[in-house]
Amino acid sequence: xxxxxxxxxxxxxxxxxxxxxxxxxxxxxxxxxxxxxxxxxxxxxxxxxxxxxxxxxxxxxxxxxxxxxxxxxxxxxxxxxxxxxxxxxxxxxxxxxxxxxxxxxxxxxxxxxxxxxxxxxxxxxxxxxxxxxxxxxxxxxxxxxxxxxxxxxxxxxxxxxxxxxxxxxxxxxxxxxxxxxxxxxxxxxxxxxxxxxxxxxxxxxxxxxxxxxxxxxxxxxxxxxxxxxxxxxxxxxxxxxxxxxxxxxxxxxxxxxxxxxxxxxxxxxxxxxxxxxxxxxxxxxxxxxxxxxxxxxxxxxxxxxxxxxxxxxxxxxxxxxxxxxxxxxxxxxxxxx
Amino acid sequence: xxxxxxxxxxxxxxxxxxxxxxxxxxxxxxxxxxxxxxxxxxxxxxxxxxxxxxxxxxxxxxxxxxxxxxxxxxxxxxxxxxxxxxxxxxxxxxxxxxxxxxxxxxxxxxxxxxxxxxxxxxxxxxxxxxxxxxxxxxxxxxxxxxxxxxxxxxxxxxxxxxxxxxxxxxxxxxxxxxxxxxxxxxxxxxxxxxxxxxxxxxxxxxxxxxxxxxxxxxxxxxxxxxxxxxxxxxxxxxxxxxxxxxxxxxxxxxxxxxxxxxxxxxxxxxxxxxxxxxxxxxxxxxxxxxxxxxxxxxxxxxxxxxxxxxxxxxxxxxxxxxxxxxxxxxxxxxxxxxxxxxxxxxxxxxxxxxxxxxxxxxxxxxxxxxxxxxxxxxxxxxxxxxxxxxxxxxxxxxxxxxxxxxxxxxxxxxxxxxxxxxxxxxxxxxxxxxxxxxxxxxxxxxxxxxxxxxxxxxxxxxxxxxxxxxxxxxx
Numbered sequence: 001x002x003x004x005x006x007x008x009x010x011x012x013x014x015x016x017x018x019x020x021x022x023x024x025x026x027x028x029x030x031x032x033x034x035x036x037x038x039x040x041x042x043x044x045x046x047x048x049x050x051x052x053x054x055x056x057x058x059x060x061x062x063x064x065x066x067x068x069x070x071x072x073x074x075x076x077x078x079x080x081x082x083x084x085x086x087x088x089x090x091x092x093x094x095x096x097x098x099x100x101x102x103x104x105x106x107x108x109x110x111x112x113x114x115x116x117x118x119x120x121x122x123x124x125x126x127x128x129x130x131x132x133x134x135x136x137x138x139x140x141x142x143x144x145x146x147x148x149x150x151x152x153x154x155x156x157x158x159x160x161x162x163x164x165x166x167x168x169x170x171x172x173x174x175x176x177x178x179x180x181x182x183x184x185x186x187x188x189x190x191x192x193x194x195x196x197x198x199x200x201x202x203x204x205x206x207x208x209x210x211x212x213x214x215x216x217x218x219x220x221x222x223x224x225x226x227x228x229x230x231x232x233x234x235x236x237x238x239x240x241x242x243x244x245x246x247x248x249x250x251x252x253x254x255x256x257x258x259x260x261x262x263x264x265x266x267x268x269x270x271x272x273x274x275x276x277x278x279x280x281x282x283x284x285x286x287x288x289x290x291x292x293x294x295x296x297x298x299x300x301x302x303x304x305x306x307x308x309x310x311x312x313x314x315x316x317x318x319x320x321x322x323x324x325x326x327x328x329x330x331x332x333x334x335x336x337x
Numbered sequence: 338x339x340x341x342x343x344x345x346x347x348x349x350x351x352x353x354x355x356x357x358x359x360x361x362x363x364x365x366x367x368x369x370x371x372x373x374x375x376x377x378x379x380x381x382x383x384x385x386x387x388x389x390x391x392x393x394x395x396x397x398x399x400x401x402x403x404x405x406x407x408x409x410x411x412x413x414x415x416x417x418x419x420x421x422x423x424x425x426x427x428x429x430x431x432x433x434x435x436x437x438x439x440x441x442x443x444x445x446x447x448x449x450x451x452x453x454x455x456x457x458x459x460x461x462x463x464x465x466x467x468x469x470x471x472x473x474x475x476x477x478x479x480x481x482x483x484x485x486x487x488x489x490x491x492x493x494x495x496x497x498x499x500x501x502x503x504x505x506x507x508x509x510x511x512x513x514x515x516x517x518x519x520x521x522x523x524x525x526x527x528x529x530x531x532x533x534x535x536x537x538x539x540x541x542x543x544x545x546x547x548x549x550x551x552x553x554x555x556x557x558x559x560x561x562x563x564x565x566x567x568x569x570x571x572x573x574x575x576x577x578x579x580x581x582x583x584x585x586x587x588x589x590x591x592x593x594x595x596x597x598x599x600x601x602x603x604x605x606x607x608x609x610x611x612x613x614x615x616x617x618x619x620x621x622x623x624x625x626x627x628x629x630x631x632x633x634x635x636x637x638x639x640x641x642x643x644x645x646x647x648x649x650x651x652x653x654x655x656x657x658x659x660x661x662x663x664x665x666x667x668x669x670x671x672x673x674x675x676x677x678x679x680x681x682x683x684x685x686x687x688x689x690x691x692x693x694x695x696x697x698x699x700x701x702x703x704x705x706x707x708x709x710x711x712x713x714x715x716x717x718x719x720x721x722x723x724x725x726x727x728x729x730x731x732x733x734x735x736x737x738x739x740x741x742x743x744x745x746x747x748x749x750x751x752x753x754x755x756x757x758x759x760x761x762x763x764x765x766x767x768x769x770x771x772x773x774x775x776x777x778x779x780x781x782x783x784x785x786x787x788x789x790x791x792x793x794x795x796x797x798x799x800x801x802x803x804x805x806x807x808x809x810x811x812x
Contacts (some may be wrong), residue, residue, distance in 0.1 A: 008736050009722040012686040012745075013714060041546050045597040049348040058342040065342045070350060072592040077550050083548025085602055085708060126342070163419035171489040175495030175680060175694070176754040185686065187764045187769040200438030209759040209769040212483040231710065233599075241631075245639055246466040246664070248382070248432075248703060252521070260523050272417050274768050276761035284345050286759075290710045295714075298516075298722030302736065305726065310347060314516035335632060 001196045004204065008298035011186040011289030015281070016165060020179035022088060023164025025079030026096035032150050034128060035067040036101075036142030037186030041081035042072050042093050045108025047289050048220035050091045053097050055216055056282055060101035061108075063124025063142060079160070087287025090216060091181055092163050099161025107157050110138055111149045112140055124306035127155035182278040184286040185211040188229075188295035192303040196326060201237065201304055206269045208295065213278040214327045215285030221273060221288065228268040228292025234261030236297040240316050318320045351593075362595050363529040363543045371531065372401050372440040374610055374623035377454050378633065379429040379436055382702040383476070386456070387800050391437060399446035400618035403454070405437045409612060411559050414604060420479065421705065423559060423608045429458060430667035433633040439611040439719055440621045463702035467593075467641060467664045470699050477698035478667060485665070485673055485698035493673075493680045495694040497752040503656025503691025503753050507647025511728045513645070517716035519664075520637040522709060526595025527630040530606035532614035532624040534759035538565035538613060541588045543605055547597040549589045550606060557584050559608050560615075585688035599708035603635050603670060635707025638672065639664040640716040642683075642725045645693075652734050652742040654725075656691040657732060658684050661717075666705040672698045679713030681753050685721035686762050687743040688789075692752040730795050740766060741781040748788035760786045770791035 010133045016022060038057050044050045052067035062067075072078055081093055097204040109120040112130040116123070122128055131139035170177040191205040208229065215221045227317045238259045241252045252258035277284025297315060305311050310325035354360040391403045406412050406424045410649045411789040413419045437454050439701040442448035463478075464470045470483040477483060484491040504510060531543040546552045576582075594601060606623045625634065637708045640663055647656035663680060665672035729739040744762045751757065763786050770777050 007386060008740070009718070010686060010740055010744075010766060011714075011718045011722070012762065014678075014682065016713065018674055018681065041549055043549060043592050043594055043597075044351070045594050046355075047549060048349060051347060052471050052780070054660070055342045055345070055347055062341075065345075065347045074588055074590040074592070075553055076588045078549070079593075080550045081548070083551045084597065084713065085547055085599060125355045143444075144387060170493070170495075170677060170681075172490070173494060173496060175493065175752065175756075177681070178753070178755050179681075181499065182759055183757065185765045186758070187762075187766045189497070189769055189773045189775070207773050208770060209765050209772065210448070211765050213759070214344065216343050217345070217347055217483065220349065228710075228811055232396075232715075233539055235715075239520045240635055242519055242523055242703075242724075244641070245516070245518055248465055251632065255523075255627065258523070258631060259519060272768065272772060276759050276764065279758045282341070290712065290714070293710050294715050294718040298726075301719075301723050302726045311513075311723065311727065313513060313720075315518055317717070335606065 001194060002193050003307045004193050004304045005092065005192060005305065006189065006191045006297045007301065007303030008300060008304055009188050009295040011291055011294040013087060013287070013294070014180035014181045015287035016088045016179065016181040016185055017086045018179055019167055021084035022086070022092065023162060024081045024093035024096045025080055025107055026100040026161045027101040028159045030104060030108065030146045032217030034063065034141060034146045035069065035242070036061055036063065037069050037071060038097065039071045039078055040093055041078040041099070042089050043076070043084040044072060044086050048217060049084065049093065051220060052216040053092055053093060055295060056094055056097050060098055061105055063128045067128065086094045087290045090285050091238045091281045093287060095163035096161040098282045100159040100161065102159065103157030103161065104157055107159065108142060108145055112145045115140055115145065115148060118293045125275065133210040175287060182213065182286050184213065184288045184291055186291055186295050190296070190299040190303045192300060192307060194238065194304055194307045194322060196308060199322035201300070201317060201322065203300065208271045209274060210271060210288060210292065211274050211276045212288040213221050213281055214275055214284035215273055216271065216283065216285055222271065223291045224289050225271045226269065229296055230261055230266045230298035232293035233266055233300070236300050236315060237261065238316055238318055345357040360593060361662055362526055362704050363531060366531055366543050368531065368620045372442060372446045372617065373447045374621050375439050375451050375455065376435045376609065377437040377451045379425060379432055379434040379458070381429060381458055381460045382432045382492035383461045384429045384458040385461065386425065386429065386436065387459050388457040389436065390455040390456060393455065394439065397446060397450045397453060399442040400450045401442070401619050402611070402613060403439050403450065404612050404794065408616060410560065411673055413542040414555050415669055416506055416671045417673055418485070418669035421670065425601065431702050433704060434667070435453065438613060439610045440617050462476055465703060467662050467699040467700050469473055469699060470701055478702055483700045487673065488755040491697065493676050493696040495680045495752050497693065500658055501692050501809050503525055504647040504694060506649065506655045508650045509648050509731050510645060510730050511648065512645045515642040515720035515723065515728055517640040517719050519639045520709070521631055522598040522600030523594070524596030524598065527627060528605040528625040530610040531620065532610035533620040535559055535616045539588060540611055541585050541590060542607055542611060544591045545590055545601050546591050547594060547595050547601045548700060549591050552603065552607060553587060554585060554588050555604055556587055556607060556611065558770065558795050559666060560611060598710045599712065600634055602640050603710045604624055605634060633704055635670065635705055637709045638675070638706035638741045642716060642720040644720060646728050648728050648732060650732055651697050652732065652739045654687060654689050654728060654743050657684055657689045658693045661696045663696065663698050664706065664718060665700050666703045667700060668705040670705045672706065675708070677711040678770045681718050681751070682714050682777055683717035683721060684752050685718065686745050688745050713802065735765070737770065737775065738781055739776055741784055748785045
């Protein structure tokens, strides 16, 4: 018999290292044509740091995203980033990038003010043009300003930024400490179908809402969510390196005996974003990368309970475990009669 | 002000390279004369090395050099607790622990040389079950003991309110155990490291690391001890400003990684390629096979969690006690740190006035565990979110309603005393309910994350967190 059930799970996730103390540096320098080089020590894992960080630099500088080039190649050329982990890069490196871009923007405005015979505070940068609002005669391209500063006045147009949080040692008795920068929030609703003959659990529908602070690039946030929900679902239904834990016997050695979910195992996973801006994050962003893998497991377990009345509290949620739990339930029920 | 670049779906910076297969990863870096690295790994889960002789292997044509523990200037590293050897000294603590490594001109020669290394190991009784390992008479995984000491305790403790009073106030008590098993990160790119000795005495390491400076700091410790390296392998250090390998002598190259998920925050291959490159003067590359990656790279720690909740009939959870046991494997790695983070957040996004959490780091004779996406919160969320459904079932309450009743709000404190801002759990749940077509009870539909009335929830005294974090130590 096939039975359907629904399950809910919520999650929160902190941005930044668990003990605090992490930081990131950033450098933004301007080329003679008015484009910008963003230099960071941040590793790109595929999550999109090399996209969202130049988006922030472009926003601050008032130039197109395509005019920012990123270097994150090595420890000789790039400043320190503590690392790509702890859902921290968008928030921490992002803040450093905003600061670096703001600093070099001040240099550009000062240079432009001299050329336009005005003061920096009267100027704005829109789409690569430095201008006095509502005065078409007083405008100049960033490229012209940069060329003049670099080649004529021999100035170095560079800004740097650093953002970090103090380390926070937990109190040995109470655990009191303050390492987190901000928290992101999630809620997931899953519908499953459980085959009581085979124990197979199929996910019929999965809807998730994530608070991500400001989504710097919504397409990349969606990518993170899809990857995270797939990973979390795969952990739930399929994955264990030690199938007979704690015994090490039959430990997985390869993808032959360690299955991870394919797209066929993850048929639907819809998501929506809500934006509750963080305090202190760049443009209100929060770290959301890791969090998305967390709600699927409990939501699926709760949905299976809703469907067939058994709690599977030890992952992975294999057909064998479902059948054994149903059998135990059946025995308990017949013992009562 | 209207945003022009932020909030827009700009094209992924290197997206075209990824989808056309032209992105250059570490394995795509070609340096002429590169030697192939292979390792001799422990064939037993636990043992004592009786004999290790590399003489015959070294004489094999094509072999440029072999290193063992004796070649490592500082053979202990870690994140906070420095207890992991680059290569096993006398004691072997997990199956697959590196014992020796070969650099050879060809892969065949490297594999043959590994087979020619004469190794005799006295096998000892291993322990795999954390509950067994915690017993006083259990076989010792580590000489210091099988449980990590954190200050004067053998667990991380988080205490908020008065747990006894909380259970006294409760109408029902709900207990349950949970197991979150071990998973592999399963990145498409396995561990790869290419170490190139440069003509100026420096070393360039092409690495898959998720954190360039993070590993540089650890490599500085392993390689930069006294004059060890320069005395042994004279000539290589002649241009170095202080005669040892320091921050300035190692150039870490990376930044583009074929999947991380936490699996590339540990050193893995880099110290061994670096030492072989220094010893042989040849560029040395080690690319782990999928089998090595699956069996011997860091993985998710298994977690055993026991929850005990006290709840009132109106749905308020008034006490939560959690005991979590983290199966660290054979070395500490990031375990103390991951258990800390787990303990800080395992209570979940709920305002529970009386909390007691104990988190244990326990060693077993299995492959060391490490960072993975979710870092202690994944198992915590798993257990906590099933637990709250069990609590709801016990008191006959809807799973949505019990979450709304207990959800944290702005101004609430976590068990760690952190006062919260930009809280949006209630609104996130409302958005989901509306989308999923779930009709919420009216008081849930009207709720929001505004600060709660102080008298409803007696908050524990706000505590100022001391600065500086040092973490646990093995004592």
